[in-house]
Amino acid sequence: MSPASLDEALVAAAQGGSTEAFSRLVERHQQALRAFLRRACGDWAMADDLAQETFLAAWSRIGRLKAGASVRAWLCGIGYNKHLSALRSAGRERARGARYEEDRALPWGATPEDRLTLETAMADLPAEQRACVALCLAADFSHSEAAEALDMPLGTVKSHVSRGRARLLQALGVCDDAG
Amino acid sequence: MTQADDRLKDLFASDEPPARDPAFSMAVMESVMRRRFQEDVALLSAASLIGGGALWAVWPSLQPALVALSQGFAPALGALGLAACAAMILGGRARSALGLES
Numbered sequence: 046m047s048p049a050s051l052d053e054a055l056v057a058a059a060q061g062g063s064t065e066a067f068s069r070l071v072e073r074h075q076q077a078l079r080a081f082l083r084r085a086c087g088d089w090a091m092a093d094d095l096a097q098e099t100f101l102a103a104w105s106r107i108g109r110l111k112a113g114a115s116v117r118a119w120l121c122g123i124g125y126n127k128h129l130s131a132l133r134s135a136g137r138e139r140a141r142g143a144r145y146e147e148d149r150a151l152p153w154g155a156t157p158e159d160r161l162t163l164e165t166a167m168a169d170l171p172a173e174q175r176a177c178v179a180l181c182l183a184a185d186f187s188h189s190e191a192a193e194a195l196d197m198p199l200g201t202v203k204s205h206v207s208r209g210r211a212r213l214l215q216a217l218g219v220c221d222d223a224g
Numbered sequence: 225m226t227q228a229d230d231r232l233k234d235l236f237a238s239d240e241p242p243a244r245d246p247a248f249s250m251a252v253m254e255s256v257m258r259r260r261f262q263e264d265v266a267l268l269s270a271a272s273l274i275g276g277g278a279l280w281a282v283w284p285s286l287q288p289a290l291v292a293l294s295q296g297f298a299p300a301l302g303a304l305g306l307a308a309c310a311a312m313i314l315g316g317r318a319r320s321a322l323g324l325e326s
Contacts, residue, residue: 064256071249079241079248089239093248100252101259163235182229183236210232217235219228 048073052116059107067107070116071100077184078120084179086128087168095131099124118186118194125176125195132172159217166216170209173197177205178213 046054052073058066078099082092102123110119167175176195180186181202188206192199214221241248279286 064253064260067256068249068253071252072244075245075248075252076241076243080236080239083239083241084236096248097252097255101255104256104259159235160238163232164239179236182232210229213232214228217231219231221226221228 049115053112056107056110056116057112059104060110067104070103074117074120075100077117078124081121081176081179081184082124082128084167084183085125085172085176086131087164091131095124095127098127102127115190115193118190121180121184121186122194122196128176129172162216163213166213169216170212173201174205174209177202178209181206182210182213 052070055066055070055073059070075096079092079096082095082099083089086092086095099120103120106123110116167178170178173195177191177197180191180194181188186194188202189199191197191206192202195202197205211221
């Protein structure tokens with residue numbers, strides 16, 4: 046069974062009231078949602094709280110999810126709205142604390158300084174641009190998937206990704222070999 | 225995908241949460257079950273309130289009808305109750321006496 050059809054079967058069961066099916070959906074999508082929220086809001090603890098709230102909201106609204114729709118994009122959309130609400134209610138950009146776990150494994154060639162630079166550069170991006178970058182550059186969403194998830198026009202997403210990418214590469218001192 | 229994009233992707237991958245996180249999933253499901261319980265309690269409370277209110281409203285007209293019915297059906301209900309008690313006490317013996325048991 047393909048991941049998409051498995052998702053569809055699990056959604057159908059969850060819509061019928063199966064908490065077991067919903068639990069499997071949580072297991073399957075927690076990584077993508079939490080990664081997106083971590084990148085979108087920068088604060089890991091807040092991101093995990095928002096991810097929990099997102100799943101809770103998803104449970105209440107699962108009946109509205111259309112058959113065949115991308116569960117991952119749907120969850121990221123709910124999470125993004127939760128993130129925006131949290132930003133609005135806080136009335137400020139949340140403090141981007143120094144939550145850098147020293148013992149986290151880094152990919153080959155990446156230094157803690159690079160990661161810090163990336164996180165700082167991400168933090169400096171406007172919230173919408175950050176969300177587009179987090180989905181399209183980090184999570185392999187297509188532009189149209191991101192547009193659907195974030196409820197933004199496709200052109201806006203493309204422009205946010207392009208600008209955000211340029212700013213991140215500039216901050217990292219990486220030569221843009223695409224342009 | 226360009227080298228620059230690969231570099232960005234590698235850096236982003238460094239803060240990826242684990243693919244399986246039972247503690248997180250359990251916390252989510254606890255919240256879901258708590259929410260479900262609260263909704264069930266709210267639904268039952270609302271149904272009880274509405275039912276109680278409706279009964280209170282119709283009670284004056286319902287009471288005489290119930291009294292009349294209970295008087296009319298009292299002998300039949302008593303006989304049915306006795307038959308049920310006898311069936312419970314006799315148990316299998318009644319079934320075998322009637323030839324219902326193989």
